[in-house]
Amino acid sequence: MPSLQFSFLIDRLSAFFILLVSVVSVAVAIYSVHYVEHGTHDGRKNLIVSFMNIFIASMVLVIASSTMFSFLFFWEIMALSSFLLVMTDFEKKETGKAGMFYFVMTQLSTVFLLFAFLFIYNATGTFDIQQIRASPLVTSVAFVFLFVGFGIKAGIIPFHKWLPYAHPASPSNISALMSGVMIKVAVYGLVRFVLLMPMELWWGILILVAGTVSAILGVIYALKEHDIKRLLAYHSIENIGIILIGFGLYVIFALSGLQAVATLALIGALFHTLNHAIFKSLLFMTSGSLVNATETRNIEDMGGLIKRMPYTALLFLVGAVSISALPPFNGFVSELMIFQAFFQSAFLGNPALEMLLIASLAVFALTSALAAACFVKAFGITFLALPRSEEAKKAKESPKLMLIGPAILASLCVALGVFSFQIFGILGFSFPIPNMLLIGSLLTGLFVFAWLGLRTTAMKKERIAETWGCGITSQNSKMEYTASGFSEPIVTILKSIFRTQKKSERTYFDNEKVIFKSGKAEIHLMKFFEERLYLPVANFVRKVSLIVNNLQRGDVDLHVAYAFATIVVFLLIIWWFA
Amino acid sequence: MNITLLLYGLLNVLFVLFASPLFISLIKKVKAYAQKRKGPPLLQTYYNLAKLMKKETIYSENASWIMRITPLVNIAALLVASLFVPLIVIPQPTDLVGNVILFLYLLALAKFFMALSGLDAGSTFGGMGSSREMAISALIEPVIIVVFAALAFAFKTINIPDMFREALTSNVLVNPVLILISTSIFIVIIVESSRVPVDNPETHLELTMIHEAMILEQSGKNLAMMELSNAMKQLLLMGILINILFPWGLTTEFTATSILISVGAFLIKAVIVAVIIGLFESSCAKSRLFRLPGLFGLALFLSIVTLIIEVFA
Amino acid sequence: MTLSLITILSLYAIIGLAIILLVIFSKSHRVINLLSIVLPASYIALALYTLASDVLPNYLLGGNYFFMDHLGIYEVLISGVLFLLAALYAKSYIERSMEIGEMSRNNLKLFYVAFNLLLIVITYAFFSNNLALFWILAELTTAFSAVLVVILNAPKNIGATLKYVFITSTCMLFSFIGLILIFTLTQSSLGAGTLNWSTLMLVASTLSPGILFASFVFTFVGFAAKSGIVPFHAWLPSAHSKAPAPVSAILSGSITSVGIYGIIRMYAVVAQTSELPKISFFLIAFGLISMVVAALTMLNQVNLKKLIGYSTIENMGFLLVGLGLGTPVAVFWTLFYTLAHAFTKASLFFSAGILHHQFESVRMDHIKDAFKLQPFASWTLILGAIAIIGMPTSAIFLPKISILLQSASVSPFLLFGLLIIFLFATVAFGLFLIKMFSKRSEDGSQELKRFNAPVSMKLPIIILLVAVFVLGVFFPQQLNDLLKTIVGELGIR
């Protein structure tokens, strides 16, 4: 019988996640000091800050709790506080929509978790997480419900829809926390419970497939986004997918007896969790600075900011390089570990499984390459070339604390990447991963060497002039390649996934349709899951509730008639039982 | 990290550095012959590089420091990458260098900055170039990964030198795996070194060019660096193909004779491959950008078939 | 010296009638309101005194008509607190209503007289040992609360009240049939007919189960109607939405619990026999039906008070489910749930009342930039909503989880169904509040002047919310013992 008795247990797993939460929170806190000031939130500043603290505390307590009851308790508090934080600008229309999505989805996840917990309790008679010993049937049912529950919170496709709505709507420091940390709490829950329950192979396959789908679809949807925060949100979906891929690999390998590879995959997944927390928060914070500076979230209206906000640009670049998994930064190392785990699948000895892994591998590779492409777009269009709007022209570098916060994370990105080998050595893992310290120093060394070499040997004369612009009189921002133009080839190639519908109509001067008069063309990208999954369900529920409403619409007579009918039924019941 | 390893590194890097431009112009020559032209001299690329080093560097007003660091990042990345692919001497086993994934991502790093520099000046060409380049490289990525996964399956290692050693001692790659995998790698080379039908390095026609468009804004020594790193990339990929398929002459011990032999052997093999590339290039036309997925699909299919064969055999 | 219970019981009546007389003959609103605050206060004091001093349960008038046991005292305490705060709140609310002409001054005294009479009747209903007596008093509560609902100057109120009176009294007639059946049954088996719960509890096991079940079903009809169980619920939302806010609070706090009280008693009687599984199933079925209908209806409501009313129905359904589960734990938490629910609902209605006086309506489309105009009421409304949907640290959370846990042992499907229903209710609240608060007035309609609620209206809300959230984290030992004793006296095994 539950009562408000909380008990906490911190083992290495939870300690790791608590570390993750705290590191990111520190940076975000530093960042928020100035960020909160900028926003026009009148009296809400204080509320934001206080709720932010509740939010962080609740996340730490969720991770630390050792009974399902306290887990749920703080989980609810986490959901509630984050919801209130999302609703900060509650007057905005989009915020309302975001809030609805987020509220419904988070409640849904609670439903699934609660069911799983009570189900387990009913079977085992204890809320203690460590004591989950139950029949395979129970654990399998529990696993499915836990997976859905945590999946919704982590935003794996198809339960992802709240992310791209909630993140743009909420203040950037909050999106940094939510996307950087909160969805990791869901990952923690999944890992924690799956590790404690007797695993089965199909769990691993389910996790792997879900992860793969989320990864590829997440990045593909990110490619077409021009709202920078929504783009980042979709990348969170992608990275959660990558994490799940690693975890799924762990389950599969562990059950196939390849313990070493399994450990590699698991550590890779966890390491990627940490890395994603770091660089995603970094990116969200810097994008928050951008939004503050340019008053828009559309990257089509930015551009040229590298000259106006050089430090922010540098920080964003570090984040972009890390999330694109380029050496020697941290994002690369964790993806490398997962890749290596994939490459070991030759030893599985189960052809069908191996083929599945290979397919997933190919998709994974595509994912990381597309991520790189997407961030070339994000950085290039946002920071490089000429400003695309007046606000962008007038943009100013953000205040110091809004740089220090991200800077901490940026340095962590580099450090975790370069010293990864040593760190794992200290932690007592010996993985066959390359020594990034060597590579990093080689890169820098050769960079400097080449620079010096050029200085000495090559011609020093440099000139800053106008380069050839296809014969235009003067370079202006209209001539630049736009974000949509940049992603157009990929969008066209992947049109079957985007469900792109191109409409074009032309009018001509003559009947032979030769002399073109005017025309317009539009590209409409279908919101597949929203239009095919979410809205239908919502509409169905709404229809049912309308029916129920109309049944009750009426005066006394109708309801007395209902009572009459019911009592007649009662007579039947009595007659039946008597 | 002992002395021989250091020696290996030095040797390999220098070899790549100095041998790579040769093959660029060699392929040009082959194509020229195919078109009944005389073509440039074999050392033309070296001349170009020397000339570019002597020219002044022009930056666009809109360009930022991205433009300035990109050539250096490229050359640095490629120099490091060239440590990973032993062309003439296979060092004794080591974890320090040779990780195939790291190798691929070093190339990706170079490409990432190249694409950024393409966008930097704000000219239309650059943006077009980097957009197409990223699209293509994204689409070829699965092929590359699966190919190397196939190699890793075959050789039970993810270390390039070890692969070569395996290939040298036991030739596991019997047909048909040989043909399949070589075809895939060949397509990869074509794509990565931006050649027809994917790209056309000769023209500066906006419809066709991709790689050239990206580095359009580069000039002087920076252009030289870009060209050089591109040549090195091509040579490294060729080297992988060569040393896996026919690793004959590849040596493992540091003696002057064996090194000379293997240098000769490698040059011969590389020339052959270059000729094949040239002939292939001149045999087919530049295809539309949106036709390319078909080609990549073919490559992916072949590599997956390779894997299937390895898995079920 | 200790008063004997008979004196205490008569004290209730004496104080009550005295106060009513004073109300009739006093002039100013303040005095009247003060008197109406004194009455519940004295009742609470008496109840606490009884709880402290005498050994319960105690049977009066030879056990024929009245008796006191812990359950009765518990319910009286809840109602007492509700009435106290409602009276406190009513002062300014009613004053304002009369200013804006919602209610004519002539009805002021009528309002307070009915208010106090209602409290008296409810108290005696909870103390009545005799089923028939309880039935009559319950009917009287209908009459007086109907007066409280109809007091406002709106034809809609009359309609709502008619619904209320007709549905409840019609159904109550059936429960009268049920109780005649019980009387006859006892007469035929014991010789002398009785309707005393105290006796019935003893002899229940000897009675013929078939008729007992039948009479349970019949009595259930009426009590269900009073506690707003679907399909006898129609009166509840309309009455709640039309009545003045303090009255709505009382309706959903005390009147419904009168019905639940009757059901609990009958359940306790029948639970002694072999019919237990049957009626458990019966109760769970009706609880589920009520919850489903209420939750689905909540999903598109435009009227705030209607929404809250439907959530009352949903919670009543949940109470039935908890009762039907029938394990001591479940009943324990069900009893606590009634208290938590009553308090939370009262706070919600009070906040809604402030909004009502601000916007002269509680319809979503009339409420604009609420946060700017009524920050206090908005926040209390949000907190109340958080509490009623059973978020952690609210008093609803623990009972909810525990009852759900009990339901899991019956069947996982029941558990999942309940969870989904709760999801609907929660979502309904969430979406409603989001929509309502995100409404902003276009520049034309700025001249809406602020209604600044006095402390006497804010204080009750604060008290209730504090109580709810404190009870959520701290469960007093006395309450725990009290509830345990009640469960014991109800003979739940």
Add this chain to the structure above:
Amino acid sequence: MIIAPFQSIAQILIVLILAAAAIIIVKRDISSLVKTYAAQSLLLSLMAALLFVETGSIPLLFLAIIIFVSKTIIIPTFMTHILKKLNIKRDVEFHFLSPMKSLFASVIIIVFVYVSFSRLLAELNFFNSSLFFLGATIGISIVFMGMIVIFTRKQTITNVVGYLTMENGVVLFSLFLTELPLLVEVLIAVDLIMITLLATILAFGIDSTIEEFHNRLNPFQNTRKLSTNETSHDDFLRVQSFLENPNKEDK
């Protein structure tokens, strides 16, 4: 032991009560509805008196008196008093069931109640005579018939009559089953009167101005002389505005 004449008289009375209920279902003229109700109550009290004569238990006598006073005198007079004020004389609309259909329905109900209670009451061992059983069954059936009246009729005043009919049915039922303590009976009567008053006043309020309605509702009207007229005046205006656009307030 029950002798024949009593039996036959009782049966006649029961049938008459049932007939009254049937008339209440079909009749459209409201004043005659009230009259019929009074007649039914009279029959009911006669029934009680008859039982008193038969069994000789004092409470039954009192019950007869109570019924007579409350239901044949107080309530009908009050209702006719209200009816004079109301401008409606007939209740012609029917919901759900036409009168004929409702009669058929009530026949079905009677049979059904008979069947379902036959099993039930069989367990009550002292049911030695079919008469009691008949009375009980008819009682329940009349309750249902009253309910039918409530939900088939539109006018509130008619619904009140229906409610009263139901109550009569309950009393009939209890007459034949058992005798409740006298106090209870008194209280029930009082309670019934209160409910009826309330319902009738409400029914009155439905089709009159709020002002008159509250004057009728409020017993403390003259304890305090307030400026009734202008408050009630703007009340009147409010009501007018309501009636003009009723969907201003919610539905």
